[in-house]
Amino acid sequence: MLENGLEALVATSxxxxxxxxxxxxxxxxxxxxxxxxSVEPAIITSISAPIPVIVxxxxxxxxxxxxxxxxxxxxxxxxxxxxxxxxxxxxxxxxEITRRRDPSTLLIELLEERGLIxxxxxxxxxxxxxxxxxxxxxxxxxxxxxxxxxxxLFSKIxxxxxxxxxxxxxxxxKITEKAxxxxxxxxxxxxxxxEFAFVFxxxxxxxxxxxxxxxxxxxxxxxxxxxxxxxxxxxxxxxKLRRGDLLRFDGGCSYMGYGCDMARTAVLGEPSDKTKSxxxxxxxxxxxxxxxxxxxxxxxxxxxxxxxxVRKSGIPHYRRHHVGHGWGLGGYNPPLIGPxxxxxxxxxxxxxxETPYYEVGFGGLMLEDVIVVKKGEPRYLTKxxxxxxxxxxx
Amino acid sequence: MLENGLEALVATSxxxxxxxxxxxxxxxxxxxxxxxxSVEPAIITSISAPIPVIVxxxxxxxxxxxxxxxxxxxxxxxxxxxxxxxxxxxxxxxxEITRRRDPSTLLIELLEERGLIxxxxxxxxxxxxxxxxxxxxxxxxxxxxxxxxxxxLFSKIxxxxxxxxxxxxxxxxKITEKAxxxxxxxxxxxxxxxEFAFVFxxxxxxxxxxxxxxxxxxxxxxxxxxxxxxxxxxxxxxxKLRRGDLLRFDGGCSYMGYGCDMARTAVLGEPSDKTKSxxxxxxxxxxxxxxxxxxxxxxxxxxxxxxxxVRKSGIPHYRRHHVGHGWGLGGYNPPLIGPxxxxxxxxxxxxxxETPYYEVGFGGLMLEDVIVVKKGEPRYLTKxxxxxxxxxxx
Numbered sequence: 001m002l003e004n005g006l007e008a009l010v011a012t013s014x015x016x017x018x019x020x021x022x023x024x025x026x027x028x029x030x031x032x033x034x035x036x037x038s039v040e041p042a043i044i045t046s047i048s049a050p051i052p053v054i055v056x057x058x059x060x061x062x063x064x065x066x067x068x069x070x071x072x073x074x075x076x077x078x079x080x081x082x083x084x085x086x087x088x089x090x091x092x093x094x095x096e097i098t099r100r101r102d103p104s105t106l107l108i109e110l111l112e113e114r115g116l117i118x119x120x121x122x123x124x125x126x127x128x129x130x131x132x133x134x135x136x137x138x139x140x141x142x143x144x145x146x147x148x149x150x151x152x153l154f155s156k157i158x159x160x161x162x163x164x165x166x167x168x169x170x171x172x173x174k175i176t177e178k179a180x181x182x183x184x185x186x187x188x189x190x191x192x193x194x195e196f197a198f199v200f201x202x203x204x205x206x207x208x209x210x211x212x213x214x215x216x217x218x219x220x221x222x223x224x225x226x227x228x229x230x231x232x233x234x235x236x237x238x239x240k241l242r243r244g245d246l247l248r249f250d251g252g253c254s255y256m257g258y259g260c261d262m263a264r265t266a267v268l269g270e271p272s273d274k275t276k277s278x279x280x281x282x283x284x285x286x287x288x289x290x291x292x293x294x295x296x297x298x299x300x301x302x303x304x305x306x307x308x309x310v311r312k313s314g315i316p317h318y319r320r321h322h323v324g325h326g327w328g329l330g331g332y333n334p335p336l337i338g339p340x341x342x343x344x345x346x347x348x349x350x351x352x353x354e355t356p357y358y359e360v361g362f363g364g365l366m367l368e369d370v371i372v373v374k375k376g377e378p379r380y381l382t383k384x385x386x387x388x389x390x391x392x393x394x
Numbered sequence: 395m396l397e398n399g400l401e402a403l404v405a406t407s408x409x410x411x412x413x414x415x416x417x418x419x420x421x422x423x424x425x426x427x428x429x430x431x432s433v434e435p436a437i438i439t440s441i442s443a444p445i446p447v448i449v450x451x452x453x454x455x456x457x458x459x460x461x462x463x464x465x466x467x468x469x470x471x472x473x474x475x476x477x478x479x480x481x482x483x484x485x486x487x488x489x490e491i492t493r494r495r496d497p498s499t500l501l502i503e504l505l506e507e508r509g510l511i512x513x514x515x516x517x518x519x520x521x522x523x524x525x526x527x528x529x530x531x532x533x534x535x536x537x538x539x540x541x542x543x544x545x546x547l548f549s550k551i552x553x554x555x556x557x558x559x560x561x562x563x564x565x566x567x568k569i570t571e572k573a574x575x576x577x578x579x580x581x582x583x584x585x586x587x588x589e590f591a592f593v594f595x596x597x598x599x600x601x602x603x604x605x606x607x608x609x610x611x612x613x614x615x616x617x618x619x620x621x622x623x624x625x626x627x628x629x630x631x632x633x634k635l636r637r638g639d640l641l642r643f644d645g646g647c648s649y650m651g652y653g654c655d656m657a658r659t660a661v662l663g664e665p666s667d668k669t670k671s672x673x674x675x676x677x678x679x680x681x682x683x684x685x686x687x688x689x690x691x692x693x694x695x696x697x698x699x700x701x702x703x704v705r706k707s708g709i710p711h712y713r714r715h716h717v718g719h720g721w722g723l724g725g726y727n728p729p730l731i732g733p734x735x736x737x738x739x740x741x742x743x744x745x746x747x748e749t750p751y752y753e754v755g756f757g758g759l760m761l762e763d764v765i766v767v768k769k770g771e772p773r774y775l776t777k778x779x780x781x782x783x784x785x786x787x788x
Contacts, residue, residue, distance in 0.1 A: 014609060015609075018609065018611070024608065024609050024611040024612070026608065048625065051624045051625045051628050054624070054628075069715035070625070070715065071713040071714060071715065071752070072623060072625075072752040072753070072754060073711070073713075073751075073752065073753040073754065073756075074753075074754045076753060076755065076756065077753075077754040077755035078755060081754065081755060084621075084624070085620070085623075085754050085755060088623075088624070088754055089754060125523060125524055125525055126523050126525055127523055128523060128524065129519060129520050129521055129522060129523055129524065130519055130522065130523065130524040130529070131519055131520055131543060131545075135524070149525060151525075194602075198599055198600055201599050202596040202599055202600075205592055205595050205596055205599070205605070206592055206596075208588075210605070210607045210610050210613070211599070211604070211605060212607075212610060213604045213648070214418065214420065215408065215409075215412060215418050215651055216604050216606060216648030216651050216652070216653055217412070217418040217648075217650060217651035218418070219604070226479070227478075229466060229479075229482075230445045230448070230478070230482070231442065231445045231464070231466075234445050234448075254607070254610030254611075256611060257609055257610050257611035258610070259610055317467070319465040319467075320465060321462075321463035321464065321465065357467075358465070358466040358467065359466070359467040359468075359470060359471075360466060360467065360468045360471040360475065360479050360482055360483060361470065361471035361472060361475060361479060362467075362470065
């Protein structure tokens with residue numbers, strides 16, 4: 001912020017608000033993060049949002065201003081109340097003061113109160129539509145404020161993960177690995193993708209993870225046989241597992257708002273020679289990516305080396321647009337381990353490293369590991385067997 | 395569109411693109427919908443998106459233009475290919491033509507190709523950020539085009555549901571009801587909210603539904619006892635079910651992109667007199683809402699009558715900001731059955747009608763039904779017992 005001459009940052013996208021405050025927002029929400037420690041941060045949120053805050057974990061930002069309408073009766077709350085109930089009573093009371101205002105007005109009043117009226121503030125405008133009333137209101141009511149685009153700055157800050165973020169993703173990985181183990185243990189010739197996916201995802205639920213689904217439209221990212229060539233927004237089908245078939249998943253559950261992205265491939269019975277040699281080549285690529293993922297390395301150089309390694313190790317025609325990416329709240333995060341990303345890797349970046357190969361009429365082979373960049377050995381979040389996992393007969 | 399003097403609509407939000415094309419988008423995507431039937435519609439999407447399209451259902455729009463990078467090898471596809479594999483080969487081939495362009499450029503080229511260069515086009519700008527390159531590009535390259543905000547128009551069109559939409563939501567409701575039935579059948583004194591929620595959500599998975607989760611941060615919308623007073627973004631806890639406790643859920647699974655929002659309340663053993671009389675009053679409110687949900691009725695008038703009915707039937711202090719809402723892709727849809735919404739109800743609107751009551755230190759009572767507005771009797775999507783469902787001893 002100092003480098004950019006900013007006195008404060010304003011988060012407006014649900015992901016940046018959640019990241020800044022640990023409060024999962026609902027509807028329009030803002031988080032104000034001043035540069036000076038003496039200036040208090042604050043959140044503006046719909047009254048519909050605070051309940052999860054109460055139940056999960058109260059945000060570290062104490063000044064929360066609620067707009068909108070929601071009635072929870074508190075007048076008859078006589079018995080001893082627990083912590084969450086007490087906090088709900090407090091929320092309802094503080095809401096009475098601000099409920100009639102819209103979120104943009106609340107934000108402008110807040111900036112005035114904090115004396116942030118004649119300075120540069122950074123705002124993550126890339127998710128704030130052109131037609132949002134905020135743009136006009138700030139111009140009219142705080143003409144001396146200069147708003148500066150801070151979407152890239154947020155993205156840069158979020159590249160380096162906090163310990164709390166790493167732990168949540170580590171939990172998501174652990175649960176996903178347990179689910180994959182349970183699903184593999186249940187795999188039998190004749191089992192449908194749907195049945196296998198049910199074991200996978202119900203284990204996630206049992207272990208406290210949330211199965212994920214892009215726009216609620218698709219099922220688990222799981223496929224068998226030639227269908228493993230389809231990338232991972234596909235839904236499990238009634239296709240039945242046959243001897244020699246590949247089994248693949250790519251993705252994972254989420255845990256307290258943080259998902260994971262990892263992949264493993266298994267095979268029922270004996271893999272073909274082509275499968276074996278291709279998988280070995282892809283594995284060598286991931287191994288090199290992990291070895292190179294150190295502070296100071298450049299993303300595009302890691303990419304070039306990994307693609308080259310896979311080509312030399314057994315897939316001469318290997319093509320790929322990236323071999324890994326950052327990961328965090330909201331899924332894909334920078335950097336991209338791709339040909340045009342010159343980001344220098346830094347300690348604390350969380351990377352998903354992968355060398356997928358898809359061939360129509362053959363299948364998809366893939367190994368994806370999740371690590372945290374450190375000096376020396378990286379911190380591995382994925383632990384499950386990296387081999388082309390063999391499943392016995394039956 | 396005719397009323398608004400528009401020659402074409404452009405959908406840009408993921409929800410409007412999905413709605414317009416039945417293609418679930420990934421990354422920036424546009425759907426062009428010309429007014430004239432002789433002008434062909436088209437989709438612009440990332441190459442990462444087409445796989446679900448292939449596997450689920452090819453979009454009705456045939457002209458799909460892919461940008462971005464994704465490699466699936468097709469050269470060795472010798473064996474007989476199935477329909478999805480064949481379509482994937484086609485996608486890879488057509489992608490070769492457009493892959494180097496960005497989505498805004500593809501859209502502008504498409505408008506030029508279709509002769510839409512000197513007219514008004516409606517665009518759902520409310521999700522297109524101010525900084526999106528599209529705004530500048532269209533001004534420079536197609537200066538004679540007038541862009542008109544069409545966010546409200548999309549929202550108006552989407553209020554009336556198609557038969558396909560109603561069927562998907564009906565499936566989501568059916569699966570949710572089965573899940574609630576299974577969870578109630580498993581309910582025992584001493585069972586935790588987490589255990590109960592697991593039965594609820596694993597049944598959804600088994601039946602082909604997707605459990606939902608706001609930002610992947612929360613668990614099932616289920617609570618017991620006094621915790622039923624918390625609204626529905628809360629997560630199930632280790633709280634153990636006691637005799638006399640309420641059990642409540644509010645929400646539901648999603649099915650092919652369409653969620654559902656329904657609620658039921660149950661009780662373990664005998665409800666208190668207060669619980670019984672309050673629940674009866676709330677039920678009478680929902681019953682009146684269903685009776686009044688007919689073409690020509692005004693949302694705010696339904697709201698007033700329903701709140702009045704609940705007050706007269708046993709909760710004189712009842713307060714509420716709405717007693718129902720439209721529902722569709724993306725969740726809440728207009729109209730809102732609230733005090734300031736003067737929408738006239740129309741045949742084909744899908745409404746979730748509800749009269750929740752939350753009291754700290756007591757609990758939350760709720761019944762929410764899903765109906766489609768029709769002349770005469772509405773079409774009921776929810777079928778499960780509307781009573782304060784009694785669970786026996788054990």
